[in-house]
Amino acid sequence: MARRVNAKCQQCAILAVEEAIALHGPTGDNCWNPANEQGWGYDCHRRRSHYRYREDNNRTRRRLRKAVREGTPGDQRTFPVQDGEPMALPAPPSVYAAVLVLYRNHKDAPVHAVGAEIWQGDRQVLALSPMHCMGMRGNQVTDYIQSVLEQLHQQFGVSRFEDVIKQLPVEACPIQPCPLKTRIEN
Template sequence: MPRKIDKKCLACVQLSPDQARVAHGPDGDGCWDERRCHRRRSHYRKRRDINEKRRVDYARSREQTSVETISIEVETAPLAYLYLYREKRKDAPLHAIAVSVWQDSQKVLEIEPIHCSGMRNRQIQRYLERALQQLNQRFGITKFEPDIRLEPVECPIADCPLKQEAADE
């Protein structure tokens, strides 16, 4: 924290050096010190200009060190997400499947979800292969992103039996 300004020294700045020596020297109030006073008087006299210069230099250095920021648009390839509606346990049957394609943060395509009740594993695999063929033709997608597991009660199909059971209760 800076020292407080000595009001006596600030008043002394207004005097010439000879007048200051007489007023504050051994014949005056005795506070004049040859080693200190000349420097202190100079500091008090130029204090406002020195501080202003210091502020300007600091602001200039902050401007120079500030980093310019630019944004570069990155074209991302479309991604295919596979939604599996099944319970959490490993041996739970697959309730429904849905596929959506996203590019950047926008949904570009959605394949209608289907129920898997009554379908065998091979039938489900063929369905997913056909979906990937369609996606490959349109977007160049060769595989799905890691599966997203959702609960069967979240099934998006309108005439889902689980939704009818929930409505009956």
């Protein structure tokens, strides 16, 4: 059986760290525990993180359990094992992944163009044609990326871009005419 939710810790998780220490530290009700019995770690920090992301973690667990339950015996791939016997593993669930594509010459350079790709497993489903970002400020580029993500969420149900960003040099920009590209070529 799962442990009961501590309402006091759940309310504390909503507060900023400074507010929580002021309310529950030595000047407050003195329940703040910065370290465990062994003298390492941060019990309250860990507990606050657990309560803060509890719904997201539970949602992920439910989704993974559902994917395992819905796996059919015919939907399996075989992989060789060390002793030569194949081992059947269920195929991963067919979910979509969004990859952000940035055209720029190095990590600290301004973004020249922004595109996106949708993948389902190892198959590319959609490649969004890039859009020039010349003249846009950083916050405008961020707003544009958010609007692209919202459209992808409506169409494919993706809620975020993958952690790895695909970065291509400006010379690979497919947009024609590209003023920066023609300047580089001349």
